[in-house]
Amino acid sequence: MNITVVFFLGLIISLVGVIPPGLLNMTAAKISLKEGHTRGIMFSIGVCVVVLVQTYVASVFASYLTKHNEVVDILQRVAFVIFVLITVYFLFIAKSKPKEVLEPEMRSKRSRFFQGMFMSVINVFPIPYQAYMTITLASIGWLSFDQTTILTYVTGTAMGTFVMLYIYMFFFDKIKDKTIASQKSMNYLIGTITGVISIITLINIIKEL
Numbered sequence: 159m160n161i162t163v164v165f166f167l168g169l170i171i172s173l174v175g176v177i178p179p180g181l182l183n184m185t186a187a188k189i190s191l192k193e194g195h196t197r198g199i200m201f202s203i204g205v206c207v208v209v210l211v212q213t214y215v216a217s218v219f220a221s222y223l224t225k226h227n228e229v230v231d232i233l234q235r236v237a238f239v240i241f242v243l244i245t246v247y248f249l250f251i252a253k254s255k256p257k258e259v260l261e262p263e264m265r266s267k268r269s270r271f272f273q274g275m276f277m278s279v280i281n282v283f284p285i286p287y288q289a290y291m292t293i294t295l296a297s298i299g300w301l302s303f304d305q306t307t308i309l310t311y312v313t314g315t316a317m318g319t320f321v322m323l324y325i326y327m328f329f330f331d332k333i334k335d336k337t338i339a340s341q342k343s344m345n346y347l348i349g350t351i352t353g354v355i356s357i358i359t360l361i362n363i364i365k366e367l
Contacts (some may be wrong), residue, residue, distance in 0.1 A: 161310040164301060168314025169321070171291050174208070174351075175284065176322040182277060186323045189270060195327065197270045202323040204274025206316045209284060213315045214308065218286035221303040223289070224296055225258035234363055237290055241356040247351030288315065 176183055182205055190198025292311070295301035301311065 161306065162309045162311060164307055165297065165314040165317075165332075167314075168213075169318035172315035172318030173322050174211075175275075175287055176319050180281075182281060183326040185277065185325050187326040188198065190327035191282075191330050193270075198327045199324070200268075201270040201274040202270040202320055202327070204276075205278040206274075206320045208275050208278035209319045210312055210316045212278075212282075212284045213288045213312045216285045217292050217303070217308045217312065219285075220292040220296065221290045221308075223293060224303070231363075234359060234362075237361045238356060238363060241352045241359060245349050245353040245356055249346060279286065350351040 185206070186198050186202050189201050293299060296303065303308065
């Protein structure tokens with residue numbers, strides 16, 4: 159697979175993962191609005207440094223799993239259950255208004271950079287998400303696990319994360335009022351996406367039986 163294609167695969171998959179309003183993208187937007195664009199960017203860079211490491215770990219883990227089909231089968235079933243639960247949560251349980259997040263006061267660009275790293279570290283979702291996606295891409299022949307390809311893919315995911323954080327910062331004035339008003343629609347969107355993934359995962363499980 160051409161490394162340019164691999165880069166954009168990583169970028170698009172990462173973009174999709176960061177689209178829903180969450181702690182990282184909303185924090186980046188608030189910092190940019192209150193303290194200036196530069197500090198928002200420093201926070202985002204800190205986030206992306208950790209995303210690089212998380213995605214690389216996920217890719218190494220996925221490479222190991224592809225050599226042990228019995229483990230993949232178990233994880234596929236676990237992933238199916240998790241995606242179903244996430245779908246049920248966002249379609250039927252999630253509240254329309256997100257909770258207000260209290261932020262510690264930060265003064266310097268460096269502190270914002272390390273805050274981005276810290277908040278990204280405690281957000282472990284990218285590891286299972288990227289592991290699942292890299293296994294899926296590898297299974298359809300769109301991704302191989304040689305070092306060059308993995309580094310290209312990892313770079314693409316970091317860039318995709320940064321692009322989405324930047325979009326949130328740039329358009330926060332338009333997003334901030336609409337986010338709460340359209341949160342219910344966003345919940346339905348996330349629930350629909352995870353529902354589709356659940357169906358695809360179920361089909362793969364049935365095929366392997």
